Amino acid sequence: xxxxxxxxxxxxxxxxxxxxxxxxxxxxxxxxxxxxxxxxxxxxxxxxxxxxxxxxxxxxxxxxxxxxxxxxxxxxxxxxxxxxxxxxxxxxxxxxxxxxxxxxxxxxxxxxxxxxxxxxxxxxxxxxxxxxxxxxxxxxxxxxxxxxxxxxxxxxxxxxxxxxxxxxxxxxxxxxxxxxxxxxxxxxxxxxxxxxxxxxxxxxxxxxxxxxxxxxxxxxxxxxxxxxxxxxxxxxxxxxxxxxxxxxxxxxxxxxxxxxxxxxxxxxxxxxxxxxxxxxxxxxxxxxxxxxxxxxxxxxxxxxxxxxxxxxxxxxxxxxxxxxxxxxxxxxxxxxxxxxxxxxxxxxxxxxxxxxxxxxxxxxxxxxxxxxxxxxxxxxxxxxxxxxxxxxxxxxxxxxxxxxxxxxxxxxxxxxxxxxxxxxxxxxxxxxxxxxxxxxxxxxxxxxxxxxxxxxxxxxxxxxxxxxxxxxxxxxxxxxxxxxxxxxxxxxxxxxxxxxxxxxxxxxxxxxxxxxxxxxxxxxxxxxxxxxxxxxxxxxxxxxxxxxxxxxxxxxxxxxxxxxxxxxxxxxxxxxxxxxxxxxxxxxxxxxxxxxxxxxxxxxxxxxxxxxxxxxxxxxxxxxxxxxxxxxxxxxxxxxxxxxxxxxxxxxxxxxxxxxxxxxxxxxxxxxxxxxxxxxxxxxxxxxxx
Amino acid sequence: xxxxxxxxxxxxxxxxxxxxxxxxxxxxxxxxxxxxxxxxxxxxxxxxxxxxxxxxxxxxxxxxxxxxxxxxxxxxxxxxxxxxxxxxxxxxxxxxxxxxxxxxxxxxxxxxxxxxxxxxxxxxxxxxxxxxxxxxxxxxxxxxxxxxxxxxxxxxxxxxxxxxxxxxxxxxxxxxxxxxxxxxxxxxxxxxxxxxxx
Numbered sequence: 001x002x003x004x005x006x007x008x009x010x011x012x013x014x015x016x017x018x019x020x021x022x023x024x025x026x027x028x029x030x031x032x033x034x035x036x037x038x039x040x041x042x043x044x045x046x047x048x049x050x051x052x053x054x055x056x057x058x059x060x061x062x063x064x065x066x067x068x069x070x071x072x073x074x075x076x077x078x079x080x081x082x083x084x085x086x087x088x089x090x091x092x093x094x095x096x097x098x099x100x101x102x103x104x105x106x107x108x109x110x111x112x113x114x115x116x117x118x119x120x121x122x123x124x125x126x127x128x129x130x131x132x133x134x135x136x137x138x139x140x141x142x143x144x145x146x147x148x149x150x151x152x153x154x155x156x157x158x159x160x161x162x163x164x165x166x167x168x169x170x171x172x173x174x175x176x177x178x179x180x181x182x183x184x185x186x187x188x189x190x191x192x193x194x195x196x197x198x199x200x201x202x203x204x205x206x207x208x209x210x211x212x213x214x215x216x217x218x219x220x221x222x223x224x225x226x227x228x229x230x231x232x233x234x235x236x237x238x239x240x241x242x243x244x245x246x247x248x249x250x251x252x253x254x255x256x257x258x259x260x261x262x263x264x265x266x267x268x269x270x271x272x273x274x275x276x277x278x279x280x281x282x283x284x285x286x287x288x289x290x291x292x293x294x295x296x297x298x299x300x301x302x303x304x305x306x307x308x309x310x311x312x313x314x315x316x317x318x319x320x321x322x323x324x325x326x327x328x329x330x331x332x333x334x335x336x337x338x339x340x341x342x343x344x345x346x347x348x349x350x351x352x353x354x355x356x357x358x359x360x361x362x363x364x365x366x367x368x369x370x371x372x373x374x375x376x377x378x379x380x381x382x383x384x385x386x387x388x389x390x391x392x393x394x395x396x397x398x399x400x401x402x403x404x405x406x407x408x409x410x411x412x413x414x415x416x417x418x419x420x421x422x423x424x425x426x427x428x429x430x431x432x433x434x435x436x437x438x439x440x441x442x443x444x445x446x447x448x449x450x451x452x453x454x455x456x457x458x459x460x461x462x463x464x465x466x467x468x469x470x471x472x473x474x475x476x477x478x479x480x481x482x483x484x485x486x487x488x489x490x491x492x493x494x495x496x497x498x499x500x501x502x503x504x505x506x507x508x509x510x511x512x513x514x515x516x517x518x519x520x521x522x523x524x525x526x527x528x529x530x531x532x533x534x535x536x537x538x539x540x541x542x543x544x545x546x547x548x549x550x551x552x553x554x555x556x557x558x559x560x561x562x563x564x565x566x567x568x569x570x571x572x573x574x575x576x577x578x579x580x581x582x583x584x585x586x587x588x589x590x591x592x593x594x595x596x597x598x599x600x601x602x603x604x605x606x607x608x609x610x611x612x613x614x615x616x617x618x619x620x621x622x623x624x625x626x627x628x629x630x631x632x633x634x635x636x637x638x639x640x641x642x643x644x645x646x647x648x649x650x651x652x653x654x655x656x657x658x659x660x661x662x663x664x665x666x667x668x669x670x671x672x673x674x675x676x677x678x679x680x681x682x683x684x685x686x687x688x689x690x
Numbered sequence: 691x692x693x694x695x696x697x698x699x700x701x702x703x704x705x706x707x708x709x710x711x712x713x714x715x716x717x718x719x720x721x722x723x724x725x726x727x728x729x730x731x732x733x734x735x736x737x738x739x740x741x742x743x744x745x746x747x748x749x750x751x752x753x754x755x756x757x758x759x760x761x762x763x764x765x766x767x768x769x770x771x772x773x774x775x776x777x778x779x780x781x782x783x784x785x786x787x788x789x790x791x792x793x794x795x796x797x798x799x800x801x802x803x804x805x806x807x808x809x810x811x812x813x814x815x816x817x818x819x820x821x822x823x824x825x826x827x828x829x830x831x832x833x834x835x836x837x838x839x840x841x842x843x844x845x846x847x848x849x850x851x852x853x854x855x856x857x858x859x860x861x862x863x864x865x866x867x868x869x870x871x872x873x874x875x876x877x878x879x880x881x882x883x884x885x886x887x888x
Contacts, residue, residue, distance in 0.1 A: 275878060283749065285752055333814075379775075379785075380755055385808060686811070689784050
């Protein structure tokens with residue numbers, strides 16, 4: 001009876017919880033939580049990504065919004081305004097927004113957010129706002145706010161901060177310096193000048209349909225002064241409908257004279273279609289007494305069915321040692337669980353201890369020691385993930401060692417082919433260009449840690465070759481002429497290198513790469529990484545001599561050469577946040593540092609942002625002022641539920657120029673070792689038994 | 691009774707597909723055909739929400755844990771007929787403690803017990819859940835297996851946690867073997883139906 005009563009209370013709590021303040025269900029034309037053209041104070045769920053396309057009048061906005069933390073949100077927007085230059089030409093505009101929810105909604109208080117719109121870029125959308133939103137009922141919310149910049153159009157009044165300082169009274173023209181100042185953070189203009197109020201109301205008729213109405217002070221002054229249609233009413237109305245597949249479609253009456261449409265999709269990287277993936281169950285442990293003791297050859301084929309390449313195998317007393325390369329599972333912990341069970345079902349019942357070492361590029365990275373009887377005890381036990389983790393010993397794998405190496409592995413070779421797709425984004429003449437074709441790659445490893453490899457590409461179809469825009473860079477043109485590498489459709493050498501990987505001492509990894517390092521540079525690259533097994537820190541240093549390759553993608557070189565290199569610090573903040581700081585000399589000979597912050601989900605989805613500041617002045621750098629961008633990487637397995645180490649990765653830079661450019665050496669040490677080190681093993685240990 | 695009728699409808703509809711719920715097709719399990727040919731014990735398994743089902747064959751028995759594999763590469767582990775783990779269904783039940791439930795079920799006795807499950811989430815984390823369950827004896831039921839009718843006792847186990855609720859049903863024959871059941875496999879897969887293939 002007590003349980004029944006408890007359950008009723010719990011059920012009531014769940015129901016009550018569902019009726020708690022509504023969260024952002026609607027996205028504005030700017031692709032951020034809001035009404036129609038106005039923001040509201042709501043946020044997305046932590047980690048969610050919203051993709052929005054909005055069109056009205058002569059404007060089209062495409063926005064990527066990421067809820068970085070429960071309160072902090074960032075957006076990247078690519079907009080198109082038709083006839084923005086007095087009808088003569090169109091404009092493509094890139095803008096970044098951030099907003100922060102200062103106060104969470106409660107029974108008493110509204111949610112309050114502060115936002116910066118287009119805080120760099122060309123400043124077309126430059127504005128700031130403070131906004132409050134309160135749900136009056138679970139269905140109806142009201143929003144009111146104050147806007148600066150372009151939001152201070154209709155009924156603007158003087159700066160509320162004028163009392164603090166005169167400088168708040170006037171908003172400087174962020175475009176004063178012309179195109180060369182774009183991309184600078186417009187610190188000096190934020191929250192300056194007049195402000196104007198905005199307001200709106202939303203009514204969720206049911207789970208799918210929401211009606212919206214708002215008052216917008218935005219007069220589209222800049223658009224109007226350039227010959228586009230004027231705003232004839234401050235009132236916007238519309239409706240959004242959410243389909244079962246998660247896509248939301250909106251239709252609106254905009255500024256009294258236009259029809260507007262939005263299409264948006266919100267998803268959470270933490271929720272893949274199939275949690276933990278589908279199929280590919282591991283073979284369960286057999287009773288130890290009925291283990292069919294087999295040779296290492298059978299073990300090898302059993303492991304290879306799990307995407308694990310067995311390199312070394314030895315049994316000594318009650319310990320079995322094996323070294324494996326994992327090629328299928330994104331999470332090393334899952335590969336480890338597979339290796340352990342394959343081993344338990346095949347080695348002599350007297351063996352009690354398993355030492356499993358992950359190897360990459362010939363370097364032993366991490367050794368995990370497991371007790372066979374723990375595996376047997378925990379396979380289906382209720383707390384098997386945590387208990388198996390606490391009973392495992394995770395250590396640095398130490399020096400390279402060829403004892404127990406399987407015959408026929410070295411020298412080894414590998415030949416393959418595939419297709420490729422290279423996008424080239426944001427050229428104002430054509431913002432989406434690409435090249436696609438066929439690639440052939442091969443490698444030869446005479447001994448562990450030594451790899452000779454190369455790749456050639458044959459373009460089949462390219463629109464990048466249509467690019468006619470000339471670089472106007474005053475720096476050595478190390479990246480700004482990148483489209484010239486796509487100018488013809490001849491066969492090109494992507495890379496051709498000799499690599500040597502080694503383990504000079506405990507917790508230290510080393511790499512030397514010689515040859516045609518990347519599409520645009522060849523030379524020599526050396527790197528050392530210190531990465532303690534259980535550390536949040538890793539420190540690295542890299543030195544390179546690089547010479548610019550010919551545009552034709554052949555074996556030739558150009559005149560330009562440079563010594564470049566960085567000292568790097570990598571830090572795992574926990575909760576999926578990773579930071580990286582690289583300081584040193586860049587390809588154009590400029591000195592500076594790159595800051596990168598990634599939020600990474602345990603299933604492998606990564607969303608990050610980076611910027612580089614060097615001794616190249618904003619003026620010398622040119623459009624964009626400094627190098628910056630975002631990157632998004634999603635494992636193929638996220639979509640398919642099938643194990644795979646392939647990722648779909650896209651780096652989005654508003655513009656690629658010559659300042660702050662780094663060499664793209666393949667197989668940098670942190671990237672190739674991190675997923676096999678202690679912290680990553682621990683983060684994904686939940687799939688050890690999967 | 692309506693619910694039980696649904697289960698039978700599901701069992702009747704059972705085809706020879708897999709346990710796939712969604713997403714692209716996983717690799718087939720190469721051992722499945724061999725085990726089926728060797729005459730390994732089989733279970734008819736249905737996914738209630740999909741109205742689909744398949745047969746699974748037993749691959750291993752260890753310490754009372756019986757692991758059955760499906761043609762499409764998923765596996766289900768039962769301890770004396772009670773589901774304790776799945777692999778490859780999606781949102782898998784990674785491990786369980788159902789000992790208290792088993793005591794009452796096999797004693798055909800009513801009472802209250804705790805059961806524990808761990809599920810994998812979308813971020814590769816193992817989430818532990820504890821449930822309070824009321825076990826009740828629903829009485830005698832005749833279950834048809836082809837031409838024969840098997841006399842069974844129907845036991846119901848009604849479980850809830852803070853956020854989840856499910857009802858498991860077990861049909862025990864005279865020897866105390868679970869010949870048919872419906873059991874919850876987690877939020878992602880929902881309810882599975884099991885039936886011994888004679």
